[in-house]
Amino acid sequence: MEKLLHKLTISAGLVVLCLVSVWAMSVISAKQVSAAAECARVQRVGGQSMLINSCGQCRSIQVLKDRSGNALPSLRTFRLNAGEVFPLPFKGTGSVRIMSDANCREQTVMDRKREQKVADALQRCVFPMRTTGGIVLANGCDMCRAIIVERKYVDGRESHKSYALEAGSALALADEGAVSAEIIHDEMCGN
Numbered sequence: 001m002e003k004l005l006h007k008l009t010i011s012a013g014l015v016v017l018c019l020v021s022v023w024a025m026s027v028i029s030a031k032q033v034s035a036a037a038e039c040a041r042v043q044r045v046g047g048q049s050m051l052i053n054s055c056g057q058c059r060s061i062q063v064l065k066d067r068s069g070n071a072l073p074s075l076r077t078f079r080l081n082a083g084e085v086f087p088l089p090f091k092g093t094g095s096v097r098i099m100s101d102a103n104c105r106e107q108t109v110m111d112r113k114r115e116q117k118v119a120d121a122l123q124r125c126v127f128p129m130r131t132t133g134g135i136v137l138a139n140g141c142d143m144c145r146a147i148i149v150e151r152k153y154v155d156g157r158e159s160h161k162s163y164a165l166e167a168g169s170a171l172a173l174a175d176e177g178a179v180s181a182e183i184i185h186d187e188m189c190g191n
Contacts, residue, residue, distance in 0.1 A: 007165035026100070032145045040080070040101040042088070049088040049096045058104035067094040079104055124186040126165055128173065139165040144189035151178035164189055 016157060039055035042063070052061045058081050065088075066073040073094075080086055112125050125141030144166050151159045159178070165171055173181060 009135045033087065041100050042096050042098060046120055051078055051080065051086045051088050053082065053084050058082060060100075060102050060104050062099040062101075063096060064099050065090040065094055067092060071178060091171065124183065126183060127167050128181075128183065129170075133172065135175075135181075136170045137163065137165060137173050138170045139167060139188050142167045146185075146189045147183050147187040149173065149181055149182045150184045151176060153178050161183070 025026060039057075039059050040061040041052050041054065043050050043052055051061060051063060053061070058079060060077060060079050062075060062077050065076075067073060071094075074090065076089075078086060078088075119123055125143075125145045126137050126139050126147050129136050129138050135145070137149075144164060146162065146164050149161050149163065153159075153160070159176075163171060175181065
């Protein structure tokens with residue numbers, strides 16, 4: 001009987017120890033969550049909503065502007081450096097609230113796409129450059145490059161035009177009535 005009572009006492013002690021551990025972990029987690037929630041806040045200053053990062057680190061903050069009436073809400077993500085104050089671009093009536101607040105080191109899908117686009121651009125030899133005479137395409141490589149430029153027009157049309165640029169040369173790029181132009185292909189001549 002004594003052995004059984006001793007085992008029950010040890011088991012009850014272990015249960016109490018587990019419960020105390022779970023409670024302590026939940027208190028610590030709640031403090032961490034509330035600390036993160038305290039990093040970003042929205043404050044009205046002179047009729048303008050300001051997003052404030054009060055932490056000592058960069059924060060990626062998602063803000064929802066809920067408009068009154070039938071208008072759809074706007075969800076935007078802002079990156080604020082430590083202690084930065086940013087005027088929110090939302091106009092009109094409605095409420096503004098923070099949906100998420102995360103450390104900047106956590107990359108979003110858009111961040112990865114943007115980084116990939118920059119990496120792709122760095123592999124290209126031909127770059128558009130703005131000059132006083134307009135836009136020129138400059139070949140920074142030491143070999144001939146064949147490129148394709150895609151132009152987009154107001155009415156939704158697209159056109160593609162091929163160019164060959166010798167090493168170190170530049171070519172004036174006419175807009176031809178397009179609203180935008182982009183180099184969509186860049187390779188060595190003759191491929």
